[in-house]
Each structure stands twice: as C-alpha cells, then as structure tokens.
Amino acid sequence: MNDLASSGAAVQLSLLEAVSDALGLAVFVCDRNDELIFASKPIQQFYPVEDRFLARGTRLRDFLGAVFDLGVRSGTATERSRRRVNRDEWISARVSLHWRERYEVVERIARQRWINVRKRRLANGLCVVSLTEVSEQKKKEEQMQLDVERMEMTEGILDGLPNPICVKDRSLNYIGVNKAFCDLHGMTPDQILGRSVWDLIEPELAEKFETSDRMVLETGREHSLPEQIVRANGDDCWVVTHKFRVGDAHRGLLVTCMNDVTDIVVGYDEGVVSPEMAKNLAVARYDAFEPAQNCHDPYQALDLHVLAQTAQAPTPQDMAAQQRTTEAAEPIVAGRILVMTPDATVEARLLSVLSKRGHEVCALSSAPEMTAFLDAIREANLSLDLVLIDPALGDLKATLETAAGPPGIVFDPSWAQEALADHVLASFTIRETALGSPIPDEPAAILQTPADWDIVLPVTERPTSDIDVLVAEDNDINQFVFSQILEGLGLSYRIAANGEEAVRFWQQFRPQLIFMDVSMPVMNGFDATRAIRAAEVHLSSRTPIVAVTTQALDIDLEHARAAGMDDHIVKPISPDMIERVRNRYLQDSSDHRQQR
Template identity: 55%
Template sequence: MNDVASFGANIQKTVLEATSDALGLAILVCDKNDEIVFASRPILQFYPIPAQFLEAGTRLKDFLGAIFDSGVRSGTAPETSRRNVNRDEWISERLSHHWRERFDVVERIGRHRWINVRKRRLSSGLGIVAISDVSEQKKREEQMQLDMERVELTEGILDSLPNPICVKDRSLNYIAVNKAFCALHGMTADTILGRSVWDLLEPELAEKFERSDRATLETGEIHYQPEQIVQADGEDLWVVTRKFRVGDPGKYLLVTCMNDVTDLVVGYSGLDDASSSRSPLEIKDYGLFAPAQNCYDPFRSIDMQHLIEAGAIIDPDTRGRQRILLITDAPALEVNLVPQLRRWGFDACAVRNAEELSAFKDACAVRAVRIDTLLIDGTMADALTLVSSWTSSPSLVLAKDWKPVELRASVLALCENGIGTLPSVEADGPADWDIIVPDVSLTGRPMPEVEVVVAEDNEINQFVFAQILEGLGISYRIAADGEEAVKLWQRYRPNLVLMDVSMPVMNGFDATRAIRALEKSASFQTPIIAVTAQALDIDIEQSKLAGMDDYITKPISPDMIEAVYRKFVITKAERLAG
C-alpha cells in the first residue's frame, strides 16, 4: 500500500529543490520543534559540513553546531573564527534569529565571500531560511567605494595645486573646480558647479570663452592663450591658459588649466636689478596677454576707507535700475544672492556689519543715491537693531530657505509699491514689514540629513535600534564603535546621539568627551544619551562627567526611544518656536 502522506511530502521536497535550483538559493525549512524538515544541497556550497546534518529530523541546534565547528560561519569575521568564541552563545544567538517573524542580514563567511540570509517564521511554526550569494554585489560596492576614494584623492591633489583648474562637461557647465579657481572668482565650489561661464562673466567674454571651449571639444586641439585676470580680491593675475579635451568619444570633457606666471612677468622681490624697468622675462609686448575675466566686485570688496566713495562706484548708466542693499554677515549668502539679484536686473551690493551700514548710508546721502529695497538676513541676531534707523526704504526679511521665484516677486512688489517701511525696534512686532518667516529649526540649524546617530557594537542591538528608528520614521546612522560615532557626528551633526558606554576602539565616555571638545565653538550642543546594560551609579556618574545629557538602560523599546527623542529634540524645537 502506498503512503499518501509520504507521497505528498516527496512532491513538496521536489518542488522545494526545483525552487532552490531555479532561484539559485540554498533553502532550509525547520518545524516548530526546531527540527530540519528540508535542506537543499546548495547549503554545502556555503558551509563545509557533513551531509548528514542536512537530513530531515536533524535538530537545528546540531546543524548550527556543525557550522560553528567548521570555522566558516556567518556573523564572525574569518580572521577571528578560530579565536576564543563561545560556541553555546553563538548557537543561542542564531536560534533566537530563527524565531523572529522575519530577519534579513548580509554576512561575510569568507575573506571574499558574502551571503544574504533571509529568515521567515510562519504562523504555523514553520521556519524558512533562504541563503543567496551576494559576493559580486559586495565586490561592486567595494569597487565603488574604492572609486570614490580615488575621486576624493584626485580632488585633494587638485585643491593643493596653486594654479586655477576647472573641468566642464559637453554642455560647458562646470563639473569640477579646485580651490585656486574658486579663490580667483571669490566664490565657493557649490556656487560655481552646475553653472556656465555665462553665469560668471560679462556676455562678451562669455561668448569668447565659449567659442574657444567648443573649438577644443570639437577638434581636440589644445587652446593656448596668455591672459591677464583681475581676481576677486582686486589683484592682477598673469596666466598662460591651456584647454584640453579628455575622455572617450561621446563623453569628452574640457579641462582648463591656468598656469600662474605672475612672478615671472612682474618680477621677484629682492632682485639685484630691481631698479630695472624691465621684467625678468623682458616682455616686449604685453598685448600678448589678452584681457580676461574681471572677478573684482567693488561692492563686495568694499572696506571702511573706501566706503565714502561708494556712490562714485555706481555706474551712471544704471540709474534707472532698482537698487538693493543686502545686509548679512554670512559670506556664502552674499556670494550666492548678490549675483542672482544682478541677473534679475537689479543693482545689488552688500554690507556685513553696523560700521559698514553706517558708512554706506552716509555715502548714499552725499551722492543722493536712493536704495529702493533693503534685504535683511533673517538669521542675523541683531538684524532689527542694525536697520532700525533706515526708515526711508522698503524692507524685507530674508528666510533661510528662500525661494528665488518668491523672493524676486516680493522684491519687485516692494520696489514698485514701496511696501514694508521699517518700524522702530521698540514696536511689539513689525506689522507693516513684509516678512518671510523661516521654518523653525534648532537654534538656526537646518534639519540634518541624519537625525540620530547610534553608537552600538552589538549586532543584535544594532538591528533592534534600526527597527525602532525606522518604525518611528527617524533617519539614522549606526556606528560600531566610539571612534566611528565621532566621525558620523562630525559628518552629519545630528539632533541626537544614542551612545553605548561600553564599546571597542573608543568607549562611549571618551567618544562623548571628544564630541564635546569639538562643540566648544558651536552654538548648538547635541544631546547625547548614554545607553547602559544596567543603571549602575558609577556609569551614571561617569556619563554626567563625560558630558552626557541623560541615560537609558537595555533592553531598549520603541516607547523608550520615542520618549527620549521627544524630550531632547521635539520639545526643544517647540520651545524655540514658542
């Protein structure tokens, strides 16, 4: 007589084996008693264990013990697999993973081999484990990381060079610039990248440069031109500019290198023949050096001894254009916004403090120059005080997250309608002052890319932290030791740090001291919460001395993390808003 149950079991086994082969997976199925029901042969490709441990009826504990004894086991680096690792603890930890409803992890089982382990526990009690080889993916990721490191190294080398260098794509937009090129224009890399020469120079020069750029891109011939440049600081720079085409067909890039020959042209200091009227190069025709970009901005470079002459700097041909004065102590905002206002057709310049504002006001009065609109940086602590005496011009407070379209419309409305005369500082509120209110942030800080940094060396606790923070919708990064936690804090400046006190390389106390030392000059101090195994008085005292704000004890829970986040992040933001 045929055994129907046995026949059904054979069909199920056949289906599982076919599924394992078709998907390239190693599959393991165990019942609610933690005994193996099915194990596909590809498991032996990952773990060199005797085949008898894959037979039905084998206890899961024995199967894991065989993996441990093989020395090639997940969750343990190959170089430490032969060291003193507790066998029972390792097996117990893996058994606990099998009883989770779902568990996914990527682990290394060899020096160059990685696997993705996905575990699911069904409501019937059956546990299913699927193992796949992701070594190639990890290799690609490692290669990508290596490529990124090479890019960073290349950028570091370019930034250390004294000659201005820039790279443009086929659309002639800047995709890379070094520090010398940024200094030449008096701008940051972020304000240059993605833009074209038309955004930086006068139309005549922009057209000239674009012609030579396109000629080099199309023909591959090196462009050579001696040039005289006026830098952002007003100093002359004599260069020999060369343009090269690099890359493969269809993916050409344009590299421009400006070799600084200023010392050779104007002469070295201290030469014996310094009284000679000739330069060391004995240049007969300075006309060889074509006038190039003039990056000097008299308004941006204005200082106290020149302020009184500021009215004479204004071009008489631009008297019909509306004039805007920006008040900000942030160089980045000035560099970004003043050129933008000029592209919109306004005459714009900036002052940075009370002394410059007062001198500029006197200069305007002497020259009968009217400022049509006053733009005030809303992040300046004394913005209202600085402009309290300037009552004749419409005013606008600039939000930190200003939008170009909205700002342009607001400025035009003020210039045309004269809305927004500045009230006195003593008034309860600037009711007649057109204000763009910035979003509330912690003491002026923008919302960070990563809200919470977790310092935790235990893999299980890392997983628990990740699950809780993801469930709460909070962005996070996890550090495996204190040193990494400090680096992540420096990179992301999060709203909160959850710091395990006991970690390798650098413990939580030392990591907190390092962060506090780096924060001495900062206006915002990141809340750091100690995470301890148990609330011992000595740990709590050490936490306070290190500079931690509070502590929580393991095991952690969603309620615990949410309470800490609400106390040190949300409540503080609400208090600042109030």
C-alpha cells in the first residue's frame, strides 16, 4: 500500500479490488489530496451514490456531499432529526475525521441499519476506509438492553407488591423472590436464591410444601391453600397461597404467590372501610387457615419475643394502676361446673361462656355419664360446685338431690350470657353462705372429658421443692439441649417423656418451674397442665408452667392460656431464652438450693 502511487500502482489497485470483491469488503482509498484513488463496488450497498462519485480522482468532499444528499449520512437519522443539519458543516466534520491516524466507530445510517467504520491514515498520506455491516449484532445488543430494562422494571413492580412472591426451578430451588418474600423471612435475596425450602423451615413443613410443589410441576394444576404464617418479626400473617406452573411440563417453573388477607382476618382500622364492607369481607371459618412456616428466629429477635415483655418487672405506676382496676372491678367468683345437655350446639355455647367467666367446665350428655363422673371426683377427693341441667334432662335435678350431690339448676337454653352468669353467681353465693367458705379463684380451663380429672390425686403441702425445674419433652435431642442449658445455669432438673409422667413427677418432686412441651404422646401438655392446676386447688402455692411450642400461633397461645399456662417460649430453645425465664420465675433459686 505504501507504494500505491509508484509505477506498479495499477497492478496493486487491481489486486486490492479482487481481494475486496472476494471478501465482500466495502473499501475506498483517498490520497493526500483527499481524492479517491480506489472504491470497491460494495460501497454502494451502504451509500447508493452514482458511479461517477466513486470514479478515480473524485474529490472526497464531492463523495461526502452525494452521501449527505441521499439522506443516509453516517451519524444521523434524518427521519428523526429535529433540526436541519448544515451540509457544509457535516462535510467538513467528516473530512477532518479522515485525517486522524486511526479512527473507528459504529454509526447508524438508517433507522434499522448500522455500520462499523474503520479509518487509517498511512505515513505516505493515503487514507484507507473500510465499512462492515453490524446491523444484526446491534439489534441483538439493543434487544438485550431492552430485555434488561424490562426485567428491571418487572422486578421493581414485583418488589412494590405487598404479596410475597417466589419462583422455583425444576429442582425446587429459589431462582426469584420479591421484597415482600424476603421481608417475610427476614433475609436478603442472596441468602435465599439457590436454596430450597428445606434450608428455610422445619423438615415436616418442608416435606409438605415440596409435595404440593411437585404436584403442580407435574400436573400443571393450580394449588391453593389458606395458611397462617409467622413473619420474621414475630407477627402473624394470614395468606391464601397460590402455586401454579409457568411453561410446559419439561421446562416449566413454579410460581408461588401469597395473597395477604391479614386485614380481612384481624380486621381493618377504624375508618378504613365502612361497616357494610366489613361484613362482606368477614372470614367465615378461621380454622380453614392451616399452620404454615414459622419465619421467626428467637435467636435473632429475642427482644420481640413475648418473654422480653413478661420478664420486665412492673413499675410502681403499673402496680398502682392494676390495684385501682382490681378494686373497681366487680368481684368474680369462679368454680367447677358440670353441664348436662344432649345438644352439641348448646354445649359449645355454655363451655365458651362459662370458661371466659373463669370457671372450670365439663360437659356430659346422659345420666349414666353423670353418675360415673360424680363417683370419679369423689374418689379423687375433688369437689363440684354446680350442675347446669338441660330441660330435656330435667329429671337429673331430683337425682342430684337424692344422692346429696352438688346443687343443680335447670337452665333455659334461650338465656343470654348475662342471665346465665347471674344464675350461676346466685347459686355460688347461696352455697358460700351455707358452707361458710369461699370458692377458690383459679385459672379458667375447659375439661373436655372426665378423664382429665382421673389422674389428679390428693396432694399435700411440702415445705420445699426437691428440684428447680421439671422439663416435659418427648424429643431426645430437645431433652439433651434442655439438660445442657439447665446444667450450665446451675439448676437441678428432671425430664419427663410425656404429659402423664410430667404430672407424676410434679406430684413427687414439686418443682419450682415447669417447661411443658404442648405436643407429647400419652397426654399432651395442655391436658397435663389442666391436671396440675386442678390438683393445686388444695395447695396454697402455684407452680409456674411455661409452654414450649414449635410456632407462636395464636391458636396455640389461646389453648395455653385456657389450660392455665403462665408463659410460653418457641423452639429452638437457647440459653438466653431459658435464663430469661429463670430470672422471671426463679429469682431466689440459689438461696433455695443453699437452704436445702
């Protein structure tokens, strides 16, 4: 190329033309006077100028002017221009670029056409320019950029939704989550993506969720389920979970959307909706919501646990306010009541009303059941304060009087709650006056069957406790964890493998504190607590009982309170958690051990 202007120039130009034609290159060459000395035919594929503008000796300015006049000039889009481009200015700018030593740029010459322009000025003054079509590559890049922008916009929309959403691949690993889903678990996307449900929740629920996930991926049928979830911050979240497949059975993805209906379940704030709308939004059956994942981690959020509140000592102002409230409140007299009715609906209503008033209640439906029940409580040396008799079983009142049993009242099923409470209170008042001893005030509980009374044996007072803590836990691993923590805190303890053994150990060792697992074989923790509370009627002391649950669900907490439990903790347990309970209920445990 450096010898192009020598005697062999014609041969070299012919060779250059042959090479450019063979390779399909668009090439033109200018000399130091900015005159064309070579232009290949493919140039007209980009710039369809007349042949005379590509002839040898044509000025570069004339060639560029013809390109400008065609409206396909490099670096502009004439159909989108908002102002008229000055012809002379554009030509001068392009000529100046030809005098750069090296220059390369991708330029658009039409709405959907792009070229790669390479220019090189040689030492002898010759300028070589090559043009290459890059429209397809540029379109792909633009499409990729558009896809990225759309993806970012979609992620922004999903992150703005209040409903948790996640996407899983065929291996059921998380490949997409929105902000609400991350907030639910208290984790970042990086901590969730690439993991499975087995890494986030307990195995029992993980297996249940994976079964439904597989079913949706294999069949393509949508799966819906109302669930109650515990958020990472400890709050309850009521959702209707929908799972559906996107794509075919071989390459489909699983999308899970949790529609948050917490506002409907727990109620709206005043003024948000009208009473008419609230009626239409009411939930018909709360038991339709199945317990689901518990995202609350007591290790990371102990300050949000209910123990953090119950462990705080009341201030003098709180104690004074509580005393004023107690003095102003109407005195409540509680007792043991047996309800005799063959109607299940009436039975459920009376159990609910009376238990909320602080009474221990049991329900039977026939005379033989009542007779067997009265014999059982006499053998256990327990008392029964009142029998409420359905009009359909009215003759049972005479049976009670003949057998010198507890007083009986034939109730009217149409009585309102206040009327029923007044009759019960009047009966207790008459009995107190006759016996000269008050009825003990005990925690409310519902004794579902006479069997709850059978294991309660007469107990006697003991001056001291034989152990500090009784643990009722059936799981071997949890038993080991409890023993390690309690030994580290210097507490004496015994471990019961079921509720029945826990009641027997309580009678034998009289511990100062009980950790009661609510789910155990033989007898669950709720029934064991009711049995202990029934036996404590004859004692002047009351043993604190702390429920141990796998999830902090409202239904479990309600059952715990109804059974007479004082507090609760959530598995997995930690030393800090046990120490908080110890400080709350065993503040003098060290002095007590020294006295023993």
